[in-house]
Amino acid sequence: MNPLHFFTLGYYPEYLFIGVIFGIIIGLYAYFRVKYSLNNTELSKKKKIGLNIIIPILAFACSLNIWSSAAILTLYLFFSSIIADIILIIWKIFLKDKYLNFIPKYHKKGILALCIFAIIIIGGVYGMNHIELTEYNLTTDKIDNESYSIVWVSDIHYGSIQNPQLVKDSISKINDLKPDVVVLGGDIVDERTSKEEMNEIFEELGRINSIYGTYYVFGNHDTQPATTDYENGNRTFSDEELNKTITDNGIKILNDEKISINDDIVLVGRSDAEWENSIDRVDISKLLNESDLSKYVVVLDHQPVEYNENSQQGADLQISGHSHGGQLFPFGFFIQLTGHLVYGKYHFGNMEQIVSSGLTGWGWPMRNEAKCEYVLININ
Structure with a gap:
């Protein structure tokens, strides 16, 4: 460091x-x-x-x-x-x-x-140096005679504060789960990730075997402008290089886009809200109104925002990361005080929201709030 x-x-x-x-x-x-x-x-x-x-x-x-x-x-x-x-x-x-x-x-x-x-x-x-599996079991009457498993991995910030071998070992364990769908939920890399490290992590993630594919939604650090770097803005890869590396490794980017999985599940991938919704992005009502709400609709959004809107528009599940579960006390406490979601499973109307603490963390090489995790969601 x-x-x-x-x-x-x-x-x-x-x-x-x-x-x-x-x-x-x-x-x-x-x-x-x-x-x-x-x-x-x-x-x-x-x-x-x-x-x-x-x-x-x-x-x-x-x-x-x-x-x-x-x-x-x-x-x-x-x-x-x-x-x-x-x-x-x-x-x-x-x-x-x-x-x-x-x-x-x-x-x-x-x-x-x-x-x-x-x-x-x-x-x-x-x-910070122990990564665990967190499992959620959800039920729905929108899917007949099938069950699906979704693995969510976010907030790796590869090459920054965690031993890369721990990340690679977790990827191997994810493969052992044989998931139906894998979602990479943003902030896989950040401003301190070198171009070589960026290529390395997506090559590793591209080797995950999933029945219906691996998908990507951007986080606020993936494409953060170099001018906000920690010292002098030395980000070593462009957005174009990042996008190409992701897709070259067989990972599909969902940037305010949706895709149907086996005609049972609709994945709606959101562009990142950046810093507290500071930019305009496609209105969720447009994306969901164009979706078949008789299917099980899953909103994939790096930040746990717009959950009330998503619930009102008919989404069944939203999966997010970003908060790191607070990572270090008392940050989680202050996040909760501001009314934001921090970690775990929440309910909003008929929609469930899962917020992951992330595979790693950000900035500080320590964690004493939540845990380092990858998430397995079983939809039955």
Whole structure:
């Protein structure tokens, strides 16, 4: 990973206010926590004052860009210290002079907080390096005497933060499932994916054996303009090269298009909504009004948006990714606060919505919300 990624994964000024608030809270806490830890030490007064100024300022600065590893690690160090404070309070109330008498000493020196911090980080690294199968079983009266299996794979961000061999092993396991349909749900590559890596991942995905084919819908990172790259916009392949590589490997792109599967299922692939529906795309009512709603209609949309509209227009299932299940606490919590879907299965009228956390993640090489997954959906 480029060392600059520690401090930035893109800069978005609309989030600066959140960073400032976090920075003030964490900076103030750091000031009093450092002062408490340095009390009764043998350091000179000058050094104590220096550390009491430098550490809070550093904590504030690292918190400003919430899309950075520096901010995440600073936040988790803050959480760890708060948890250590709570443990000390519990000890004083219930266990003082009885058990665990080392807690005050380890708390003051910061050892307790660092141990908690280490557990959080190790757990996050473990979460990013384990991929699991998630299975859903759905029923419908629109399909007679048949059952279908759909595998959904999204948000690989290949070549960025996860061991490529883990991805290849998952692709092999998907082959073992012998799915009827495979859908690649966007963000398979992103701005940091090299042209060689882009070719490599689609060659691997093109080897998946599916009875009725493998289909692709774009995500917001697949075709994101190079000017929004993390440092200087060095994306090494064009949209045309991306499209050609996808199709050359036997994968069909559905970009505001639909296709019928065995005259039982209609797949409706959406163009990506980019950043919160910031661009115009074909109205879903047009696509669904032109579809045979007596068939089982599946909307494939990278972002979990327009679900109410899709339900009202007669869709039976929508499959999405994009959210990564939050990936790192507390992002999932804040996504839910804003009214967006995060992870799992939801119901909207007669339509079911499945949101996957993705095969990998984005930006940070850790995960402690949801899990890395590929999704098998059985329609019976």
